Amino acid sequence: MAIFPQSKYHDPRTFKMTPAMIRARKPFFWRNAATFAVLSTITVSVYFYTYSFLGQDTFDDVPIPPISDAELAKLKQEYESSKQAKN
Incomplete structure (x- = not known):
């Protein structure tokens, strides 16, 4: 007996x-x-416009929080130790 009729x-x-x-x-x-x-044309056009628009954006309007030298040194040390742990 079939689940779906023929x-x-x-x-x-x-x-x-x-x-x-x-x-x-x-x-x-x-x-x-x-x-x-x-x-299909509408979909491809939207994707093309989006990617071309994002490619031109430099993200200059996004604020980058300041970081102290001590925090930067700590982050570099953590990065280097995690990099060595992977190898």
């Missing part, structure tokens, strides 16, 4: 679409292709 629009042996399924889908092919092209 579709009458697919051949049970090869799982290919039957001629009825091909005929039913034919009127929608170009409309679906155009919709896919439009949505």
Whole structure:
């Protein structure tokens, strides 16, 4: 017993679409292709714009908190010790 009932629009042996399924889908092919092209273009455009915009940003407006020389030396020592521990 199958979990899902057998579709009458697919051949049970090869799982290919039957001629009825091909005929039913034919009127929608170009409309679906155009919709896919439009949505893909919008998506790619948004990603391209975002990456190009972020590539130009220098992040000068982000404040960097000041650090004392003692804290900097401590951080360098921790970094070097963790680097040596990995090797």
